[in-house]
Amino acid sequence: MKTLSQNTTSSACAPETGLQQLVATIVPDEQRISFWPQHFGLIPQWVTLEPRIFGWMDRLCEDYCGGIWNLYTLNNGGAFMAPEPDDNDDETWVLFNAMNGNRAEMSPEAAGIAACLMTYSHHACRTECYAMTVHYYRLRDYALQHPECSAIMRIID
Numbered sequence: 001m002k003t004l005s006q007n008t009t010s011s012a013c014a015p016e017t018g019l020q021q022l023v024a025t026i027v028p029d030e031q032r033i034s035f036w037p038q039h040f041g042l043i044p045q046w047v048t049l050e051p052r053i054f055g056w057m058d059r060l061c062e063d064y065c066g067g068i069w070n071l072y073t074l075n076n077g078g079a080f081m082a083p084e085p086d087d088n089d090d091e092t093w094v095l096f097n098a099m100n101g102n103r104a105e106m107s108p109e110a111a112g113i114a115a116c117l118m119t120y121s122h123h124a125c126r127t128e129c130y131a132m133t134v135h136y137y138r139l140r141d142y143a144l145q146h147p148e149c150s151a152i153m154r155i156i157d
Helices: 029-040 046-060 108-127 130-145 149-156
Strands: 008-010 023-026 069-074 079-083 093-097 102-106
Touching: 029 046, 029 069, 029 079, 029 130, 046 079, 046 093, 046 108, 069 130, 079 108, 079 130, 093 108, 093 149, 102 108, 102 149, 108 130, 108 149, 130 149
Parallel strands: none
Antiparallel strands: 008 023, 023 069, 069 079, 093 102
16 A cells, blocks of 8 residues: 655546556655756756746746746656645636647646646657657656546647
């Protein structure tokens, strides 16, 4: 049995097919400096990923105006970032993807997952880097088990 710490997010919508339950764990402050090179250091132009994620969030969320983001690792080797939520647990963000006409309301974590998936997909195509494609699918696997899966998928469709 896996015990989840206070800094861990687990999906309540995991399929019951015996697949691995994916768990996101927040990266402690003292490890933030090594996050990008550790997980993406072999990816061409990896230093552009973080600002590109911010750019996608700016395009997708009209009300986004910056802020602090948390970094997460996944137990399948994946990694992502998401805006730090306010103290309000019911906080929702409205995202609209002009490329597909879809709109969805979601938590800051789900919004971060959507922005990361858009970034990872475009970066994988742009760099033709298989390792970036692997990062995309690791995060997508987590998104498919996420309670807000349908909202995330509507945005990235």
